[in-house]
Amino acid sequence: MLAMNYRGPYRVRAQYKSDPTIEHPGDAIIRVTRSCICGSDLHLYHGMVPDTRVGHTFGHEFIGIIEDVGSEVTTLKVGDRVLVPFNIFCGSCFFCQKELYGNCHNANPQSTAVGSIYGYSHTAGGYDGGQAEYVRVPMADVAPIKIPDDIHDDDAVLLTDALPTGYQAAEMGDIEEGDTVVVFGAGPVGIFAAKSAWLFGAGRVIVVDELDYRLEFVKNYAQCEVVNFKEVGDMALHIKKMTDWLGADVCIDAVGCDAAGSVAQTVTGRLMKMQAGAATVLHWCINSVRKGGNVSIVGVYGPTFNAVPIGNALNKGITMRMNQASVKRHVPRLIEHIRAGHIDPKAIITHRIPLEEVADAYHIFSSKLDNCIKPILIPPRAYETTRPVTNSVSEE
Amino acid sequence: MDNRTIVKTDYYPDNNAEQDQDYAHPTMNVPVQPEARQHRRTRESLTHIKGWGADLDRKNRPGVPMERTPPRYTPANMPTPPAQHQHVEVLVSNERPGITPLHGTVQPPSGLSGMMRRAAFKYTENDLRHWLMLLGADRVNVVEGIVEDLAHGHVPNILGEMGIKSEWEHNKAGLAKKVAIAGVLAGAAYYLLKRRDERY
Numbered sequence A: 001m002l003a004m005n006y007r008g009p010y011r012v013r014a015q016y017k018s019d020p021t022i023e024h025p026g027d028a029i030i031r032v033t034r035s036c037i038c039g040s041d042l043h044l045y046h047g048m049v050p051d052t053r054v055g056h057t058f059g060h061e062f063i064g065i066i067e068d069v070g071s072e073v074t075t076l077k078v079g080d081r082v083l084v085p086f087n088i089f090c091g092s093c094f095f096c097q098k099e100l101y102g103n104c105h106n107a108n109p110q111s112t113a114v115g116s117i118y119g120y121s122h123t124a125g126g127y128d129g130g131q132a133e134y135v136r137v138p139m140a141d142v143a144p145i146k147i148p149d150d151i152h153d154d155d156a157v158l159l160t161d162a163l164p165t166g167y168q169a170a171e172m173g174d175i176e177e178g179d180t181v182v183v184f185g186a187g188p189v190g191i192f193a194a195k196s197a198w199l200f201g202a203g204r205v206i207v208v209d210e211l212d213y214r215l216e217f218v219k220n221y222a223q224c225e226v227v228n229f230k231e232v233g234d235m236a237l238h239i240k241k242m243t244d245w246l247g248a249d250v251c252i253d254a255v256g257c258d259a260a261g262s263v264a265q266t267v268t269g270r271l272m273k274m275q276a277g278a279a280t281v282l283h284w285c286i287n288s289v290r291k292g293g294n295v296s297i298v299g300v301y302g303p304t305f306n307a308v309p310i311g312n313a314l315n316k317g318i319t320m321r322m323n324q325a326s327v328k329r330h331v332p333r334l335i336e337h338i339r340a341g342h343i344d345p346k347a348i349i350t351h352r353i354p355l356e357e358v359a360d361a362y363h364i365f366s367s368k369l370d371n372c373i374k375p376i377l378i379p380p381r382a383y384e385t386t387r388p389v390t391n392s393v394s395e396e
Numbered sequence B: 001m002d003n004r005t006i007v008k009t010d011y012y013p014d015n016n017a018e019q020d021q022d023y024a025h026p027t028m029n030v031p032v033q034p035e036a037r038q039h040r041r042t043r044e045s046l047t048h049i050k051g052w053g054a055d056l057d058r059k060n061r062p063g064v065p066m067e068r069t070p071p072r073y074t075p076a077n078m079p080t081p082p083a084q085h086q087h088v089e090v091l092v093s094n095e096r097p098g099i100t101p102l103h104g105t106v107q108p109p110s111g112l113s114g115m116m117r118r119a120a121f122k123y124t125e126n127d128l129r130h131w132l133m134l135l136g137a138d139r140v141n142v143v144e145g146i147v148e149d150l151a152h153g154h155v156p157n158i159l160g161e162m163g164i165k166s167e168w169e170h171n172k173a174g175l176a177k178k179v180a181i182a183g184v185l186a187g188a189a190y191y192l193l194k195r196r197d198e199r200y
């Protein structure tokens, strides 16, 4: 099959490799019909995640059609159209039984801290991802979700990570009616976090980024205020000026370790790898939030350590919440929001690129060329059907 | 009270850095007014936002409480899945006994990078050496990847893998700059080497 293939930092290509097989009676093989490149794939692409092996296929945001199932799979059958949460999880361990699907203890032998994620290095379990024609999906009875007929493929693929992660970011902010919410990062997750903040009753939503085209997009899409951090002096001071000198009630980090905005953090974190990426946004969150406020982190950081002003967090009495999204617990509610017209996920897709051109897709997304917000990759066999044609695969 | 009303709740500064300066002085000696925060936007003023407050009820939020038992979306008291047959080398964290019932099997460790990875897994995740050795192995693995390509008679198209086509399509100025910098560096290197040759 054709699959994205990692060759080294900033180097990927499309290459043929052998098809995945059923390796466990709970597995399914899925023929991918859409996959996304995620902002967190860029951390891998930039060589920041330990144990990213040459030959690895990335891609944790994908949907597809069931092609084959293991002997113990009972609820799904060949031909079913499914969306696959980016978490690989067993459903039975101590953490899965608490609905912490992002923290499963039974699917990643290589790390106890990290859950298991498709195509996200061996530190996240060593599974190939969905930027390919086929992918192995463990625990097919537990994790994948059948896509309702009225949900478009382009919406479904954003339900695998970007939208639930943005939504969970807002939820972990514990927003109360009228709160001022600052979202750092106007990438897909930040855009969805801003949109979700209103659902939880925010009174003001402010999004911070450095790219004017993204700020322009989010201003219209999420009806929020925007700040370009390159045009303000000190970030924390600016937020305080905007918030009656108290600070924001809730700050959300939707950026993670690839942040721009601080020379010291960029040099020590991104270039010298002396910390697990640049902690610029964590720094801004802690120093911009009001005393007693909430900081919610969904931006991804590496496994070592970061320089953060934890003393300020202590002295200000901040509550910090963070996690990989438990995608499965959010999808039913998010489908309701899509149906009610509260949110239109597919509107953030700017690029549809054939899987064959994956190298250019990564470069465009990484270098923010051509006003890119969310690129999706279409594998060569995406439009073949093994079941009656639905709206999703026929309308383009 | 009358001279304290400089902070207005309906006035939000824009992103203008020059304007930041305007704030340095007018508020000097003006007490911060926590009561300003009481003037929150009303529900009526937010009706133009689709879905505003749809998840206002805290008890009805899907992620609350964070640890939810029994689970709603997977079977309660589900048995542990049967162990996956292990047919390739899988490195295992020593912060837990044994291998997990489910594991990925792609790109097993091999070559020099594989030796470095095996060595890294002698240390716990808690030990910084574990992660630094893995990052080192990743760099070695990149060289192994190029050697492997060449051994298969394939000269890797490194510029293509870096997306030069899209750089040309969407960022000609940036590409020209990179080429110019590379040219200057190559020229300088040539000059320095040549000078050294002349000296000896």
Ligand SMILES: [Zn+2]
Pocket (backbone or CB within 6 Å): A038, A039, A040, A041, A060, A061, A086, A161, A162
């Ligand atoms: Zn993602």
Ligand SMILES: [Zn+2]
Pocket (backbone or CB within 6 Å): A089, A090, A091, A092, A093, A094, A095, A096, A097, A103, A104, A105, A106, A107
């Ligand atoms: Zn589990």
